[in-house]
Amino acid sequence: MKRFSMSRYLSIVRKEIIQIKRDRPSLGIALMMPLLLMLLFGYAVNTDVNHIRTAVWDQSKSAASRELVDNFVNTQYFDVAAYTESYAEIERLIDDGTVDAAIVIPPDYARKRDNNEPVSVQMLINGSDPNIARTASANAQLIVQNKAIALQERRMQKEGMGKLEQPIQLQARVLFNPNMESIVFNIPGLIGLIMQNVTMILTAFSLVREKERGTMEQLIVTPIRPFELMLGKITPYVFIGLLSFTIVLVLGIYWFGVPLKGSFPLLMTLSLLFLITTLSLGIFLSTVAKTQLQAMQMAFALILPSVLLSGFMFPRDTMPTVIQWLGGLVPLTYFLEILRGIFLKGVGLDSLWRDTLGMAAFFVLILTIAILRFRKKIE
C-alpha cells in the first residue's frame, strides 16, 4: 500500500501519452515552438558590432585621404554611409540615426603626411549604445595606429634604416572562440533558455488541467500516490523534450554553425537531467497554480530572471554575491555553464561536476517540494 506501484505509474504514463496524441496542436507547439524561437532569436541575440554606418567628411580630397578611408572600410567594422561637407550635416546624420560614427579628415592631411608632420584625424561617435561606441572607438584607434606604423616603416626604409622594431608587442590568443563571434557563445545559451521555458510550460499545464476539468477529484479518491502521479506525468514529456532538444541542437550546430567541441553523449545525458529538472519545476508550478492561466503567468514570470540572472545575457561573475545566489534558483544557470562548457571548451564532467551536482540537487529539491505540496485533497 505504501509502496511505489508500477501499475499505477504506468497507467498514468499511458493515459498521458493517449491525451498528448489526441491533442495534436499542443504537441505541435511543443515541438515547433523551440524551432521557431531558435530561428528567430538565433539571429536576434547577435551582439557582434560591425558594419557601423559612418559618415565621411574628407576635406583633403586626396589620394592619401581616400586610402585612409579605404583602410577603415576594409576592416568590415565601418561602412561609408554618407559623404558630408560640414559638422552641421554630421550632427544631423547622427541625430536622425542615419550614421553612428563620422570620420573628419582635415584639409592639410595629405600635405602634412607627406612632409612627415604630425596630423590628426577626428572621429565622432554616437555614444548612446556603449557597445557600438566601444567597438567603433577601439577599432578606429587600431586602424589609425597601424596606418601610422606602416607610414613610419615606409619612411625608415626610404632612409635605409631597415625594419621598425617595436620594443613591446602583445601576442593575445583567444581560446575556445578565436574569432570572438558572439553567436558561438549565444546559441548554446539560447538552446538552454528556450528548452527551459518550453518544457516547464508542458508540465505546468498538465496537473492544473486536471483540476480545471474536474478529473482530479476522481483521481484523488483512488489510492494513487503523489510520487507516482508526478513521475507518470513527467515521463512522456521527457521524450518530447528530448526530441525537441535534438531539433534545436541540430539547428544550432548545422544551421548556425556552432561547433560542438565536447562529448555528444555527455551533452545528451546532462540535457536529460536538465529536462527532468525543468519538467519538475513545471509540476511544482502546477501545484501552486489553480488555473491554467495562473500557471502560464508563473511560467512567464520566470522567463525574465532566467534571461537576466542565469548568465545568459550578463556574466554572473560581475554580479553581487546575493544576486549570484538568486541565479542558483533558476535551473538554466547550471545548464548554461554545462552547455557552454561542452560546446565551446569541450570540457568533461571533471570540470562540470559542480554545476551537474547543483542541477541534480535543484531537481531533487523541487520535486520533493512539489510532492509535499500536492495534497490529495480538494481546496
Add this chain to the structure above:
Amino acid sequence: MEYAIHCENLTKRFGDRIAVNSLSISIRKGSIYGFLGPNGSGKSTTIRMLCGLLVPTSGKGTVLGYDVMTQSEEIKQRIGYMSQKFSLYEDLTVEENLDFYAGIYGIDGERRKQRKKELIAMAGLTGREKQLAGSLSGGWKQRLALSCALLHQPELLILDEPTAGVDPVSRRIFWNVIRDLARQGITVLVTTHYMDEAQTCDWIGFIFFGNLLAQGTPAELIARLQVDNLEDVFVTLVQREEERQAAARNRRTEERA
C-alpha cells in the same frame, strides 16, 4: 450491528461558514442510505469528508472501520466514488477510461478483462467501447462513471447525485444496479433530489444548513410527520427549519433592541 459508515459530531467549517454541523450518522453494512437535502445543504461536503477529499474540522468518523482523519488512503482503496460532475477523461474512449482506472486500482490480466466485460455489459455500453467519453450523452457518461467506480469491487459505493439530469432509462438501469449491489452486500450512500428514488432506500437522512434534521426509513418518516409522501416530508422539514431559524433571528433582534 456493524456499520459501514459511522460518524459522530462531524463538522466542517470553511472560514466562518459552517458547512456541516455536528453530523452523526450510522449506516449499516449492505444497506442503501439516501442522503436528502436542498442544494448547498452540506451533502457533498459530508460525502467528500467521508471519501477523504476534505479534512473534517472536528468530530470523528470511520468508514469501513478506518478513521477518516488518519486512514484516508486505506478508505480510498475500498470505496467507489462518483461525483456530481462528470470527472472522467473526456478525451479518452470508454475502454481507455476503464483501462486507466483498472491500472490505478492494480487490476490486470484476466481479472481486468473479466471486470471490464462485466461492467460494460452492466452499463449497457456494449458497442461503444471505442467512443470518446466526451461524446457520450449525459446518461451514458454517468453509467461509464459508475462502471469505473465499481471496477475494483468496492465494499462501499458513494454516489453524489448520480442521476441528476439523466434520462429515465439510465436512471432505471442505475437503480437496478444499485439494488443489485446492495443484495451482494455492498453498502451504498447516495444523494438525490428524486423522491421516487429516495422511496426505495433502506434508510434516509435529511440534511439542511449542515444539520441533520431527521433520519429513518421512508415509512417511519412519513408516519412521524403525518404526511402523505416523502416529498411532503422534505418540504415540511425544510419549512419547519426555516421558521425555526427566522424565529431565532427575531429573538436575537428583540434581545438586542
